Amino acid sequence: MNFEFTEDQIALRDAAREAISRHRTEPVPGTAPHDGELWKALAELGGLGLPFPEEAGGMGAGPVEAMVVALELGRAGVRTAYSETLTAAAMLGDDELFGAAVEGSRVVVPALFEPMRAWSPTPVDVRADGDALTGVREPVPYAAAAPAVVTTAATADGVGIFAIDNPTFTGARLDLAGVSARRVDGDEVLVQRAINLGTLLLSAEALGAMESALHLTVEYLKSRKQFGVPLMKFQTLTQRAADMYTSLELARSAVYYLAMTLAIRPDDAIGVSRTKVIVGKSGRHIGQEAIQLHGGIGMTAEYAVGHHTARLTEIEHTYGDTRYHLSRLARGVSEYGGLDLVS
Amino acid sequence: MQRGLSPEDEQFRSEMREFFTTAIPQDIRDKVAAGTELSKEDFERSHRIMHEAGLAVPHWPAEWGGKNWSDLQRYIYLDEMQLANVPAPLAFNANMIGPVIATFGSQTMKERFLPPTASLDIWWCQGFSEPESGSDLASLRTTAVLDGDEYVVNGQKTWTTLGQHADWIFALVRTNPAAERQQQGISMLLIPMDAPGVTLRPIQLIDGGHEVNEVFFDNVRVPADQLVGEENRGWDYAKFLLGNERVGVAPTGWIKRKLAAAKEYAAAVASGDGHLIDDPVIAARIAELECDLIALELTVLRVAANSHGGKPDPASSILKLRGSELQQDVLEFIADIAGPSSLSWDLEAESAIADWAHNATPVYLNFRKASIYGGSNEVQRQVISTGILGLKG
Numbered sequence: 001m002n003f004e005f006t007e008d009q010i011a012l013r014d015a016a017r018e019a020i021s022r023h024r025t026e027p028v029p030g031t032a033p034h035d036g037e038l039w040k041a042l043a044e045l046g047g048l049g050l051p052f053p054e055e056a057g058g059m060g061a062g063p064v065e066a067m068v069v070a071l072e073l074g075r076a077g078v079r080t081a082y083s084e085t086l087t088a089a090a091m092l093g094d095d096e097l098f099g100a101a102v103e104g105s106r107v108v109v110p111a112l113f114e115p116m117r118a119w120s121p122t123p124v125d126v127r128a129d130g131d132a133l134t135g136v137r138e139p140v141p142y143a144a145a146a147p148a149v150v151t152t153a154a155t156a157d158g159v160g161i162f163a164i165d166n167p168t169f170t171g172a173r174l175d176l177a178g179v180s181a182r183r184v185d186g187d188e189v190l191v192q193r194a195i196n197l198g199t200l201l202l203s204a205e206a207l208g209a210m211e212s213a214l215h216l217t218v219e220y221l222k223s224r225k226q227f228g229v230p231l232m233k234f235q236t237l238t239q240r241a242a243d244m245y246t247s248l249e250l251a252r253s254a255v256y257y258l259a260m261t262l263a264i265r266p267d268d269a270i271g272v273s274r275t276k277v278i279v280g281k282s283g284r285h286i287g288q289e290a291i292q293l294h295g296g297i298g299m300t301a302e303y304a305v306g307h308h309t310a311r312l313t314e315i316e317h318t319y320g321d322t323r324y325h326l327s328r329l330a331r332g333v334s335e336y337g338g339l340d341l342v343s
Numbered sequence: 344m345q346r347g348l349s350p351e352d353e354q355f356r357s358e359m360r361e362f363f364t365t366a367i368p369q370d371i372r373d374k375v376a377a378g379t380e381l382s383k384e385d386f387e388r389s390h391r392i393m394h395e396a397g398l399a400v401p402h403w404p405a406e407w408g409g410k411n412w413s414d415l416q417r418y419i420y421l422d423e424m425q426l427a428n429v430p431a432p433l434a435f436n437a438n439m440i441g442p443v444i445a446t447f448g449s450q451t452m453k454e455r456f457l458p459p460t461a462s463l464d465i466w467w468c469q470g471f472s473e474p475e476s477g478s479d480l481a482s483l484r485t486t487a488v489l490d491g492d493e494y495v496v497n498g499q500k501t502w503t504t505l506g507q508h509a510d511w512i513f514a515l516v517r518t519n520p521a522a523e524r525q526q527q528g529i530s531m532l533l534i535p536m537d538a539p540g541v542t543l544r545p546i547q548l549i550d551g552g553h554e555v556n557e558v559f560f561d562n563v564r565v566p567a568d569q570l571v572g573e574e575n576r577g578w579d580y581a582k583f584l585l586g587n588e589r590v591g592v593a594p595t596g597w598i599k600r601k602l603a604a605a606k607e608y609a610a611a612v613a614s615g616d617g618h619l620i621d622d623p624v625i626a627a628r629i630a631e632l633e634c635d636l637i638a639l640e641l642t643v644l645r646v647a648a649n650s651h652g653g654k655p656d657p658a659s660s661i662l663k664l665r666g667s668e669l670q671q672d673v674l675e676f677i678a679d680i681a682g683p684s685s686l687s688w689d690l691e692a693e694s695a696i697a698d699w700a701h702n703a704t705p706v707y708l709n710f711r712k713a714s715i716y717g718g719s720n721e722v723q724r725q726v727i728s729t730g731i732l733g734l735k736g
């Protein structure tokens with residue numbers, strides 16, 4: 001059991017940090033557009049292929065390394081199709097888009113959400129008859145960047161995976177009727193495995209966002225003065241900052257552990273759900289308190305802290321929220337007795 | 344980064360599991376499982392079996408019975424002990440005064456006290472808190488005045504856990520009232536509980552039990568060679584004592600065991616046509632507590648690996664804070680599972696209600712202490728905000 005980064009992992013972290021700071025240093029508001037420049041820089045680092053085997057065109061590293069990069073993105077609060085590219089690539093099998101995705105010559109994103117339907121990894125209203133799809137995917141992340149898309153559909157023989165080269169979007173909506181799609185080798189096991197990887201990367205991004213939100217809050221408590229003294233003189237605030245720190249460190253342990261787990265057990269659904277719950281709870285806590293402890297400035301688009309909270313909220317709602325994962329876990333709790341984390 | 348145990352650590356774990364589940368008497372482990380109060384004799388039997396196996400004080404220096412284990416091994420040892428419902432070696436001996444004497448005591452003091460402390464031939468209690476000095480411990484007023492080669496001690500301690508069983512007390516006393524800072528006028532003295540002038544009065548707690556006491560000192564004469572280390576350095580020793588351990592701060596094995604038991608309990612309590620465990624709200628609460636526990640246990644494993652060689656460390660505050668909160672959450676949950684079956688606290692042979700359910704409320708109430716003693720949770724937050732975040736209040 002070892003939670004320390006290796007030297008290579010630290011070097012990767014530094015390289016990612018440096019690439020990010022060269023491109024953009026300020027968090028961006030709202031549902032921000034894909035940052036293509038940054039994405040290219042990450043591609044040049046080999047960042048997009050990290051968890052995939054070299055024979056397939058990847059970098060032959062693993063989920064831990066991909067997590068290291070995602071953490072830096074979250075810390076900086078930048079938006080680029082990182083977790084999306086890796087999640088899509090993980091579903092592409094030996095499709096020709098895989099190479100394009102991991103070398104960064106084409107933005108490829110997963111289209112997995114159905115409009116006005118609670119999250120489920122299993123497609124319901126998206127269906128396929130041969131290569132002919134029907135149904136709608138919405139919202140598709142970073143649709144404005146005109147990405148290629150990987151989606152899933154219910155087929156006669158279970159869940160199918162489909163690649164779509166140049167789809168036409170209406171906003172973030174993709175109507176699948178009549179689009180030209182090709183079926184990719186792979187089934188729902190591969191889909192779930194990709195979503196597991198995606199959940200890890202989003203959780204790492206959330207961890208980075210929590211780190212920055214707490215950092216900003218601590219600095220603000222030191223510098224902002226009211227009643228003639230810095231805010232840190234008020235224990236009601238510092239006690240809450242201490243709780244935020246505790247939430248952060250709990251989330252960190254869970255994210256690092258999930259990365260180590262997926263490196264040896266990429267299908268560990270329970271591990272993924274537990275991490276999403278831990279990160280979800282910590283993220284809510286830190287995100288809300290970070291704004292509150294800033295007062296009015298925390299509400300402004302000009303200031304970064306609220307954007308971290310926005311990102312944490314988006315991540316909470318992607319690939320199943322705390323409620324979804326808790327009910328998934330709850331259904332299984334009678335099947336085992338105590339927990340065992342070390343073996 | 345690497346998940347899992349090495350083959351050696353796996354082997355170590357199975358040895359520990361084998362020992363705790365076979366060597367410690369079942370009747371003691373059953374009592375612990377049901378939350379029934381242990382007698383002095385129960386503590387002693389269990390402690391001595393561990394001592395004879397060389398497992399009572401494995402974290403002490405090797406020459407005094409320590410094992411030179413890694414932090415991970417220490418974690419495994421504690422985890423297996425708690426999972427097996429084995430009562431820990433008496434904390435006042437094994438985790439408090441033992442390490443202090445081993446680190447700061449003279450050679451003579453070590454030879455005199457460490458062997459009987461390890462074997463529980465001396466039962467220690469902790470005399471720190473006073474009626475007017477709780478969180479603000481450095482304000483303590485009990486005095487010790489040197490008279491020839493003896494200190495004369497006057498004052499009062501309170502909250503003295505299991506003082507009624509104790510042979511000796513390690514007490515913080517004021518030896519220099521004129522010191523510039525309060526902290527610099529405090530010393531640590533070792534005092535036999537049967538010394539003339541020491542009296543003990545029980546305090547009953549909200550669970551109806553008697554585990555804490557008041558201890559009064561009326562002109563108690565203590566030989567000067569029972570001063571630990573140097574005069575007026577007692578505060579440093581107290582800080583060492585309260586902060587030297589990271590691995591054992593959060594009782595994650597205990598919580599894990601209780602949470603597994605909670606599932607069994609929820610499966611045993613009938614509800615409608617089925618059992619409580621079938622209620623999705625109950626199942627979701629179990630799932631959530633498991634997530635909370637996992638986050639804590641992984642943090643224990645992560646920060647233990649970076650421990651600072653026995654120095655007090657603010658990171659252990661997270662473990663104390665979350666460990667006590669989660670302990671309390673799980674006991675609250677068990678009391679809720681017991682529901683109306685918890686309304687009678689008395690264990691009766693003929694009862695159709697299990698012991699754990701009779702005990703659920705008093706145990707729940709008893710453990711409200713966990714966030715008060717050993718540095719309250721508010722104090723832990725203070726340590727985090729000043730010591731880690733640099734927020735100087």
Ligand SMILES: Cc1cc2nc3c(=O)[nH]c(=O)nc-3n(C[C@H](O)[C@H](O)[C@H](O)COP(=O)(O)OP(=O)(O)OC[C@H]3O[C@@H](n4cnc5c(N)ncnc54)[C@H](O)[C@@H]3O)c2cc1C
Pocket residue numbers: 235468469470471472476477478479501502503504505555712715716717718719720721722725
């Ligand atoms: C069951 C039990 C067993 C114990 N066993 C022992 C023992 O064996 N030996 C021993 O020496 N002591 C023992 N203690 C005493 C324990 O260490 C003290 O209770 C503890 O230090 C708190 O002190 P207090 O009770 O005086 O509360 P106070 O210090 O009066 O605190 C009251 C409240 O104010 C809060 N507070 C205090 N200071 C601050 C601050 N600066 N900032 C914010 N909040 C603050 C506290 O967190 C608490 O909520 C035991 C206590 C209990 C309940």
